[in-house]
Amino acid sequence: xQNVAIIGSAALPIGRWQTKANDxxxxxxxxxxxxxxVEAMADAQADKTDxxxxxxxxxxxxxxxxxxATFIANYLRLPCNGIVAELMxxxxxxxxxxxxxxxxIRLGRARVALALGVNFETATxxxxxxxxxxxxxxxxxxxxxxxxxxxxxxxxxxxxYMHEYGVTRAELASVAVKNRGHAALNPIAQFRxxxxxxxxxxxxxxxxxxxxxxxxPRSDGAVCLVxxxxxxxxxxxxxxxxVRGRGFFHEGAHQISEVPxxxxxxxxxxxxxxxxYKDAKITSRQIDFAEVYAPCTIxxxxxxxxxxxxxxxxxxxxxxxxxxxLGGRIPICTSGGLxxxxxxxYVTPLYSFHEAFEQLRGRAGERQVENARLGLVSAExxxxxxxxxxxxxxxx
Amino acid sequence: MTLPTINLDAKRSYPPRVTAFTKRFWEALxxxxxxxxxCQACQQKAFPPKPICPHCWSNKVAWxxxxxxxxxxxxxxxxxxxxxxxxxxxxxxxxxxxDDGLRIATKLIGDHVPLGSRVEIVVLQYRDGPLFxxxxxxxxx
Numbered sequence: 001x002q003n004v005a006i007i008g009s010a011a012l013p014i015g016r017w018q019t020k021a022n023d024x025x026x027x028x029x030x031x032x033x034x035x036x037x038v039e040a041m042a043d044a045q046a047d048k049t050d051x052x053x054x055x056x057x058x059x060x061x062x063x064x065x066x067x068x069a070t071f072i073a074n075y076l077r078l079p080c081n082g083i084v085a086e087l088m089x090x091x092x093x094x095x096x097x098x099x100x101x102x103x104x105i106r107l108g109r110a111r112v113a114l115a116l117g118v119n120f121e122t123a124t125x126x127x128x129x130x131x132x133x134x135x136x137x138x139x140x141x142x143x144x145x146x147x148x149x150x151x152x153x154x155x156x157x158x159x160x161y162m163h164e165y166g167v168t169r170a171e172l173a174s175v176a177v178k179n180r181g182h183a184a185l186n187p188i189a190q191f192r193x194x195x196x197x198x199x200x201x202x203x204x205x206x207x208x209x210x211x212x213x214x215x216x217p218r219s220d221g222a223v224c225l226v227x228x229x230x231x232x233x234x235x236x237x238x239x240x241x242x243v244r245g246r247g248f249f250h251e252g253a254h255q256i257s258e259v260p261x262x263x264x265x266x267x268x269x270x271x272x273x274x275x276x277y278k279d280a281k282i283t284s285r286q287i288d289f290a291e292v293y294a295p296c297t298i299x300x301x302x303x304x305x306x307x308x309x310x311x312x313x314x315x316x317x318x319x320x321x322x323x324x325x326l327g328g329r330i331p332i333c334t335s336g337g338l339x340x341x342x343x344x345x346y347v348t349p350l351y352s353f354h355e356a357f358e359q360l361r362g363r364a365g366e367r368q369v370e371n372a373r374l375g376l377v378s379a380e381x382x383x384x385x386x387x388x389x390x391x392x393x394x395x396x
Numbered sequence: 397m398t399l400p401t402i403n404l405d406a407k408r409s410y411p412p413r414v415t416a417f418t419k420r421f422w423e424a425l426x427x428x429x430x431x432x433x434x435c436q437a438c439q440q441k442a443f444p445p446k447p448i449c450p451h452c453w454s455n456k457v458a459w460x461x462x463x464x465x466x467x468x469x470x471x472x473x474x475x476x477x478x479x480x481x482x483x484x485x486x487x488x489x490x491x492x493x494x495d496d497g498l499r500i501a502t503k504l505i506g507d508h509v510p511l512g513s514r515v516e517i518v519v520l521q522y523r524d525g526p527l528f529x530x531x532x533x534x535x536x537x
Contacts, residue, residue, distance in 0.1 A: 130478035155472035
């Protein structure tokens with residue numbers, strides 16, 4: 001088995017890029033990603049001829065070019081011995097692309113593999129987009145008829161958390177303020193103007209108790225990561241990040257378990273995290289920073305607890321106390337989190353890997369975590385019914 | 397027992413699909429009965445009702461009346477809704493732990509009560525068919 005390294009990365013600033021169907025001039029996904037592939041490969045200083053696997057996050061249905069991965073194999077003339085495919089798993093989509101690309105390296109099927117994706121969706125209004133997304137997070141016949149939306153499940157996590165731990169909405173909302181502070185330092189984040197707690201609390205409610213600044217925005221984005229076997233990484237001679245540990249778990253439930261459980265324990269994240277720590281031969285205490293998949297403030301709190309980065313029931317208060325802020329004990333979402341970095345959902349985990357890679361090679365600029373050596377990236381689907389956790393390590 | 401029925405002069409915003417199997421559930425609901433499936437091999441109940449027991453995968457399942465009461469586990473009010481539900485905002489949804497040991501997700505109506513409160517399942521009889529909902533138990537008194 002080969003060790004897997006991240007050796008290059010390129011990301012589009014997150015924002016609104018998608019053109020409307022009737023615009024005379026179009027911004028098209030394949031041109032965007034092709035430029036990023038070349039940019040990421042230049043960053044990696046890897047040979048095009050070594051690329052032998054292409055693992056895409058599946059694009060949104062709004063991307064008219066279908067069979068996108070194989071289309072790009074042609075567009076960039078990339079013959080591959082390893083696999084060329086698009087992966088799909090709701091919010092976990094891009095993390096599965098990363099995981100599959102890493103497997104191609106581990107198995108020796110490719111010396112260099114691309115994990116990449118483009119998520120364009122903002123030309124479709126939220127009210128229409130939700131007609132599709134509501135069917136991804138629940139039972140179409142036994143949940144959807146009541147009007148559940150994807151983030152309504154997270155809102156119910158928030159209500160339950162406040163009920164069980166006596167946490168206030170303001171304490172939860174402090175996560176959004178902290179994340180905006182991080183995004184202010186991130187040139188590729190979607191929302192960068194600092195905000196106050198009062199402003200967060202004054203936003204219109206979206207899914208109570210969460211308001212506009214505590215839920216993710218609509219976003220377009222694209223990322224290309226270059227993965228390689230460690231011997232390729234070493235031969236290039238630039239700093240790289242090693243995939244040091246990995247854990248996955250699906251709890252066998254979709255949104256809720258019909259057998260009542262502790263919904264806000266995020267069992268999948270807990271199990272996947274423990275597996276990743278064990279695989280990396282570390283404890284949670286050794287993690288220097290974490291980029292967690294957390295569409296809403298409450299989810300950052302809950303997943304940080306499940307990953308044992310903050311005490312159970314203490315996640316929101318850790319944010320209030322500045323423990324999870326840049327410069328704090330365990331910086332979480334230095335890129336700005338999904339509320340402020342933006343949330344092009346099918347590529348969001350690739351942005352998290354991109355941030356971790358930048359941190360681990362000391363290129364995060366003003367938001368650099370000092371002496372960042374071990375970083376954690378998590379991804380999820382549903383209501384964290386499944387989690388995929390990676391531990392990355394700096395190598396120079 | 398028969399569930400309280402609330403008649404609504406409206407159509408369901410996003411009607412459930414009905415199969416040869418789930419037809420029994422929706423027809424019974426229309427008559428005020430709240431059914432689940434129960435496995436004849438391992439005795440576990442399942443909701444939503446399934447033709448296969450999710451626990452032991454036996455296909456020997458029977459229909460059973462659920463006790464239509466439980467506890468409010470969590471709830472939210474939705475202000476940003478998909479197009480089909482846009483004319484209903486704001487509306488409430490909930491997770492309910494039924495006394496029969498099943499967790500369900502459904503619509504929430506009636507007074508605002510704290511989590512942990514007792515709730516009952518009621519039938520919402522729309523012009524085009526039924527749905528169910530939870531409401532605080534005190535409302536029925």
